[in-house]
Amino acid sequence: MSEVVIIGAGLGGLLCGAYLSRRGFGITVLEQGLQTGGCLQTFVREGERFDTGFHSVGGLAPGEPLYGIFEPLGLMSLPWEKVPDDEGFPFLRLQHPTEGVSAMEREHILEPYKGSSWRLRGGGKVLADALQADILAHGGRVLTRRRVVRIASGTAYCSDSSSYSGIIIADIHPLSCMAICTDHIRPSYLRRLRSYRNGDGVFSVYIKLAKGIPSDGHGIFADGSLMIHFGDAGADGLSHNLTLLCFAPARPFDRNELAISCIAKARQQLPELEPASWWTSTPATWERYTLTPGGSAYGFIKDYDNPSLSFLPPETPVPGLFLTGQNLGLHGVLGVSKTALRTCQSVIEYSKSL
Template sequence: MKRYDVVVIGAGIAGLECASILTKEGMSVLLIEQGAVPGGFFQPFRRRGVTIDSSVHYIGSLDKGQFMERFFSYLGIMEMVDFVRMDNDQFESVCLEGEVFPFAMGHSNFVERLAGFFPKEKNGLQRYADAIKSVSLLSIEGVRRGEGFSKESMEAITTSVGEEISYYIKDVKLRRVLMGNSIIYLGDEKVTPFYVHAMTNNSYIESSWRIRGGAHSVTEAIASKIKSMGGEIRCSEEVKSILVEGGKSVGIETKSGERILSERVISTIHPVHTSDMLGADSGLKESYRKRVAELKNSPGMFCLYLIMKQGQYKYINRNFQLLGEIPVMVSMQPPQNGSEFAEVITLIAPMLYDDVAKWSDSKPGQRGDEYCEFKKEFSDKLIKRAEVVLPGLNSSIEYSCSASPLTFRDYIKTPMGSVYGVVKDCKRPLSTFLPVKSRVENLYLAGQSINLHGVMGVTFTSLLTCSEILGGGVAKKVGL
């Protein structure tokens, strides 16, 4: 029986990154995934011959020398993916009370553009920009040292985003604008740590990029690199349990009954599911299981995917964040073949699982007319909201389909359709930021529920996890 150095559970972006790092550094790795293909939230779907991104709409920090560019270059995939740089002076338009406020790339540019609307707050904006940059730099330094959070960054973890922004900014409207893209991390000004806001916003302000051809081209590129270096990927294989002997993880058992042995195991799935895979012989205390089970998950999303009539609507190389009772993000996929017209537009809004809980026992495609009517009514609201910035949108739609929290629950297997994993709470940092080294020896954790969500946040955590296994030095090889 073959014994691996590491078995990685879950082939979303976290699992792919961990498997790629460890394989590149000479370890024998098996990446195992219950879905038919790797990718997680990067998975696309097709309708009417068009490939549609399900969840990932843009990535930050990809300019030369920036965090994600260094990491993807280390993996060897930068030239394998068609990244499209968004508008430099307005990669994001925050729409509030009839006004449009630009988020620009580059910290100085970001400050100057917003100061044009809020001249009295220019100094505060500069201090805010310096603060989010500082949090990011301190966090990267923590990765270099292999310690995760540096002592210096703890203040950003235990301070709410609302409190910290108010410290720099006096104008109430500007405070709302700076929180304008909070839909991308479902931020709550009283609960969300400033750390989450700073790491997310700083990444996009450094540089923002879309992906022509679909976000899945990133995960496909990483998967191909894993295989080329001798790593193994097995899909359509569900893990039943994590094997533990003498207090140490020694492998996994699949639902088909196969036992696969390894020196170490990395779980990139939700901590609750990881806990469920550990039997009584794992030594995991019931108090810990209970604490994990009680962790609050982020809300879900409702995504409306619009395939546009050919040549009807011009492509716009920035996102719109529409603030209001129903916050909506509007994003376009880069068109193929150099076309100037949009092919796919996605409208995204937060949605609680409770909104769809009455259909929770149903299966995809069998939820009934009432559910379809519910989705149609909500879709119509989103289109009406989006027409504020995209006039004539409704008449330009060829075809539409949508995804609710039930969709993400059933296809991505996240608890209650949560899109960003465990909610990070500035008042409970020790409970909601989980260490990459688990309570079971040789069992490690990664993924968006551990440290930070999003591509950059998950990558940050993957590096920490692999540093624990490899004994450091990974950050230096990446070039951080």
């Protein structure tokens, strides 16, 4: 079978690697950072573990969409914890009439409320580590500290002078990929990519709590603008850290001032919130770790009025170069996972022509 080189060890890249390695492809994953996972990465401060971009996921129950992707890869054996269902649905909060909405659209809107929601004990790193282990178990390689600086004629060249050849899958922002590709690219394709707008980035406040707070796994959406996520509960049943997230522009701002504002808003929902220590990350932080222009958290903005114009196929004008990740279709764990399968199918079909 063919060799496949995957640039970027985020969820999309790791899923492509696991899926294709099980089908006999030789896999090499190149990751610029010290650890794999992309937005699945975790970090520790003062003994508390924090997630960066992974907090909960839906659709993991049998018969739901993500279950069908994760189960064949053995990922359902991970320590998933189901978030308890709400006792009721606050239908009175629907601010817009649904008379003009089709049955299919209505089901899509309500599905997250009706389907299951899950957390992963240990955080996103557990998922990234499992996918990496699966790639290694099927003969692949996952190499960190390998920043790809050039793509040419089916070869990825790294900053340490190493190079890797094969079919290439880029699990990075499409514009970042095209910026390092020296093969001929149709100007119309580049114009199309440049016409898309990136969504805003995320500002995060990571809080170590002075006193634990009870949590059943539910997150809180405060005032329509601030997400509050609880860390894993300890042996005492309490969460000892929180993560606060809100959208933020790529331009400079006072991170300390915004953090204090976020904490004050969170206290309106959690009066018992008492930080012992806190740290922050900005869109600039995300840009350094993911190479996403402006640190955009969800990639290209999609136009629901013209979906065919804002969704990208995995294939690029460069033969043997494919894309994957949130910029092609939908974002989030489910969107990225479904896109990874589309990319793998395209690679399999392409390999038959070699």
